[in-house]
Amino acid sequence: MSSSIRKVAIVGIQASGGLGHLVIDQLLKSSIQVTAVTRDAPKTKASLKAAPNLNLIQGDYTSAASLAPCLRGHDAVVSLILRGQPDPQILVIDATIIADVPHMITSSFGIDLQQEYLRTLPPFKGKVQMGDYVAQKASEGLITFNSIQTGIFFGWGLSLGMMINLKDDGLPSVLFDAGETKFSVSAEEDIATAVAVALGKKDKLPMNCSLFIHTAAVSQNQLREYAKESRPEREFPVTLVDTAKEEKKAWEAYNNGERDISKMGGLMSRGTFGLGLGLFKHLDSDVLGIEERDEEWLKAFIARYM
Ligand SMILES: NC(=O)c1ccc[n+]([C@@H]2O[C@H](COP(=O)([O-])OP(=O)(O)OC[C@H]3O[C@@H](n4cnc5c(N)ncnc54)[C@H](OP(=O)(O)O)[C@@H]3O)[C@@H](O)[C@H]2O)c1
Structure with missing residues (x-):
């Protein structure tokens, strides 16, 4: 896989289904340098396998400006930040832009929120706001992004x-x-693979859109x-x-x-x-290596x- 992406920061390591840990493993296997950013470094360190290429740092999520230094110098950010509330997700997008990181994978990993019925539902309000926000920033040329939609973990x-x-x-x-x-439905291992492939093949993928997989x-x-x-x-x-x-x-x-x-x-x-x-109805599984x-x-x- 040839890619412009060599260094990736992941924010939100203890995400549901062990997703953070699986994504870290997959990226390290793809020879990408990984920085794991977490609110509680000692707790996260205790739960992670030691890996020579893994840099674990404690992030200050209180503002985009305080998180940005943790992200600076990376080629991409993977956000696994909690769903529901738009604020922490938007904060990661803003921090990515402030840090001049050119690309991100958003914390989406769910259902197709382009469906009108789903967009009206209160439980998805945070995700819809986050999706609209990153799309707006992309249209202003401040960032590129992909969202990976997976159905139910x-x-x-x-x-x-x-x-x-x-x-x-x-x-x-x-x-x-x-x-x-x-x-x-998508197995968590497949989701982690899709994230690694989406970064590895970034230059060949459609940008600023959702990519769909299912197991x-x-x-x-x-x-x-x-x-x-x-x-x-x-x-x-x-x-x-x-x-x-x-x-x-x-x-x-x-x-x-x-x-x-x-x-x-x-x-x-x-x-x-x-x-x-x-x-x-439409899948990008082939291009993301998901069988x-x-x-x-x-x-x-x-x-x-x-
Ligand atoms: N499709 C599905 O079935 C499904 C199921 C579960 C999750 N997901 C997706 O997976 C992603 C993460 O899952 P989740 O919502 O369940 O998140 P979560 O596990 O509750 O939280 C993910 C990470 O966000 C950080 N975090 C938690 N609370 C926070 C707060 N108040 N402020 C800032 N950061 C906070 C934590 O990172 P640190 O502690 O490492 O800093 C945490 O490990 C989301 O995109 C979600 O939609 C999808």
Whole structure:
């Protein structure tokens, strides 16, 4: 892979699903020099494998100006900063620009927020604002960026019982609209590969846009069938949920002043499982080196979480 990118700073190392650690490993394997920027260097150091090419530094995230010195001198920034709130994400974009780093991968890693329905949902407000902000900065010629959209983090979602409850606790899986809707999922290892390839091939990729990958398109019923095959002695009970009703309840709560994101699940499940917007129609997997996995691979992956 030939690329203009030799030195990369990653901000937000303890990201969900171990993503920060996996991205660091992939970049180091690609012979890229990596700086890991974190709010708590001793804590992050204890959780990271020692690597000769890894530079770990404590970042001050209180302002873009205070974070910028950590980023200066790098060819690109990978942001894995927390979702939901736009402010810390915008701060990383501003810090990248102040530090004269020419390129970034934004902290996106989710659903296609060009879909009009999804753009209106409160849980995605932060991501939409961040996406619009970086696009504006790119149009002003201050930076180039790619966002990598992944669908649901497969391992993370399975460990939380989000798509299917794999725990042997007798609790039912919530099946949205009978569980037949297909949606995109990406294994965390594949996401880390896509980040490394997107940086390695930067000069050959379309700029200032989202790139889409998935490890597979699955339905909840399909995941349940795989789980049953793996543990035939278990029941895997279900409870059915109507996403249109859940959507209505979530909007009622929101309109009554509820702002707790955990109460907004009905909006996300309506978008992903009810309206089928969690399934990517266009994929850039080939160009980012991501192979679509088959049934055997999916069964083995699920078995890791049982
Ligand atoms: N598609 C999916 O299913 C899925 C699932 C999970 C996550 N994600 C994506 O992965 C990315 C990160 O995930 P996440 O939202 O779950 O984030 P997170 O793990 O809560 O946080 C990521 C990092 O952000 C930094 N951080 C946390 N709180 C902060 C604060 N108040 N101010 C500034 N920095 C803070 C921390 O970095 P340090 O402590 O190292 O400084 C933390 O490790 C996001 O883009 C998210 O959308 C996607």
